[in-house]
Amino acid sequence: MTDAEDLAERVRDGDLRIHELEEHADYDTAAHARRLLVERETGTELEAIGDYAFPAEQADPNIENMIGAAQVPMGVVGPVPVNGGATDDEHYLPLATTEGALLASVNRGLGVIRTAGGADARVTKNGMTRAPVFRVAGVAEAAETVEWVEDNFEALREAAESTTSHGELLDIEPYVVGDSVFLRFAYDTKDAMGMNMATIATGEACELVERETPASLVALSGNLCSDKKPAAINAVEGRGRSVTADVLVPGELVEDRLHTTADAIAEANTRKNLIGSAKAGSLGFNAHAANVVGAAFLATGQDEAQVVEAANTITTMDARERDDGTTDLYASVSLASLEVGTVGGGTKLPTQAEALEVLGLRGGGDPPGSNADALAEIIAVGALAGELSLLAALASRHLASAHEDLGR
Template sequence: MTTADDLADRVRDGELRIHELEAHADHDTAAEARRLVVERETGVDLETIADYGFPAETAEPNIENMIGAAQVPMGVVGPATVDGGAADGEYYLPLATTEGALLASVNRGLSVIDAAGGATARVTKNGMTRAPVFRVDGVAEAAETVEWVEKNLETLREAAEATTSHGELLGVEPYVVGDSVYLRFAYDTKDAMGMNMATIATGEACAVVERETPASLVALSGNLCSDKKPAAINAVEGRGRSVTADVVIPGDLVEDRLHTTAEAIVEANTRKNLTGSAKAGALGFNAHAANVVAAAFLATGQDEAQVVEGANTITTMDARPNDDGGHDLYAAVSLASLEVGTVGGGTKLPTQAEALEILGLQGGGDPAGSNADALAEVIAVGTLAGELSLLGALSSRHLASAHEELGR
């Protein structure tokens, strides 16, 4: 039987390369061998990295050259009371992070939302995008290509959907820049985040475009998608799921729980999240939406790099007159491009699957897409709670003391 020591020696002697080990042993032995190679080269003991709680084989689709696992502390907040289009009821939201005070802050916000009767959330738009770029000789050929695409959407839909049993092509938006033609394909990918699905389907559609028009494909992704980068097109048009959550909090509850007033929170939101963000040239107009999005992504197996798009959030606050002569607080978050799924990718890893099971959203929903919609709505409510808590702390001037009290 091949041992980890044997494999490590063969790597050291140049007989094997570090990515070839699974061809000679099971996945856990291969991971152990890589650790031995790294330990011998660096002198670092990898005992903790080696202490992972799932068979390495289960991670094969998710990583190459595995040596172990990065363990991020995971907590839970809630319950989050959600009246959603797909989510309905109380949810405990798992969050994984190394930032102290984050979960305490989100939990405080959720307790206020719960006391106010819960939050409303809706997915308002859904479409995972992939935008290839084509080369043409000039404007005339660009116009010819665009005209063909607009007249032959069904042909492109047939080619794209032949690659998937679940995805649906929603539309194709053309953009012309000189002798470049960009086609922004948008798909309903149901409960999958769907990036791979959209890429494969678009590849087939591109072959049809090349065959029927003067355009030549340069790159399957032309960055007008736009994936894992700050981009105004995602803030405007959306990508993945566009989701909004809101709540009305009675003025006396704002004072009792957040130790401030509706008017003070509105002013802090306007001067910080709106005016301050505009002056900074930001795409996200929020306090720290990415904090909750990132922690939820890590816990539930989402593509962590897509936190960039998840930070495309606008936080809205308004003081509404009430019958007592004071003001209630209207609070909302609108996440333009939240890319989440409950099947595929990292959602299949044991830890992340368990986190989704806590939410009752692991796997495909009935109807298809409903689990991913519900996950987006719960994350939006968690994000709203985080915004409420932080703006409350800022407007009451308790932010520094709260961190000091928690020792963070």
């Protein structure tokens, strides 16, 4: 009997728990044992799941009870032409997805953007947030707590930043609801996405708040952050990086390459992305920005649950008439809460690290934060390309035929 078989039997017999296997064997043997256990319990074959290409120990910070790896097809689009604040270059953008036609659509939009001279992109705001909630006796104690926080920002900053060599506390915004006090801390986390950094730093600051005010901490996250769920505060105030990309596409290029007109695309955007989204009560006013963001997140090791916040995107399309009577198309996307990093988390895994290498953005930037800013700008231009292509397909009534031609 192999070590893996022995471990699997011991779990089945109740001698070991499934999360304890790394204490009795190397990481790959432990993963093998779990696969054997699951195979025998469920009658399945886990050959593909077990065929991963990196040492299981390397994934220890990222997963518990590992049995293997999920293999999502990865493609590449581009080059993505970005005239940005953090990057002024062309980059191939790796995208991992199971949705056929997505990369073909994005690539079509990128071809138009490239011919138009590239897209401008800028990170307009940066701040990873964490918002603890405190209990107070009533509004008088709430006001006392808020006043102390506002008067002692420097002391709170010193406490928070004592936990990190990179993060900087930017702001603390208080909110009072009855006998609950929320403090929305915002940090510059440089090239890290920074959720863990913000959580640890905020925990240290909360100890100071409890010592100096009547407030008692109830939860380190009070959902006003707001992490991994649809929230208007992220759409309005931003979270992570707020980034905008835009391009002016000549009218003749719209007709030649997208087989429609600037007026038709602008109308489709207004009626679909603006009016339709408003009627639906949507927080995102776009066609499918999360499609590109999600595929980029999977490829580059971002936290895939935060795609929900990246869907806080507003797409605008405007027909602009030139002096000669030609109508050009102005197109933009504004992503209010794009949470990305090039260090930490899943960016360290081999596949995702290689994808960041393709972008030229693996690891920390010089100056700190510049790599994550560049990644945000590139993803924004990719999302812009996806919006441009899909809206053109809708305006020209080619959406269904495009999927049929690609066999999807």
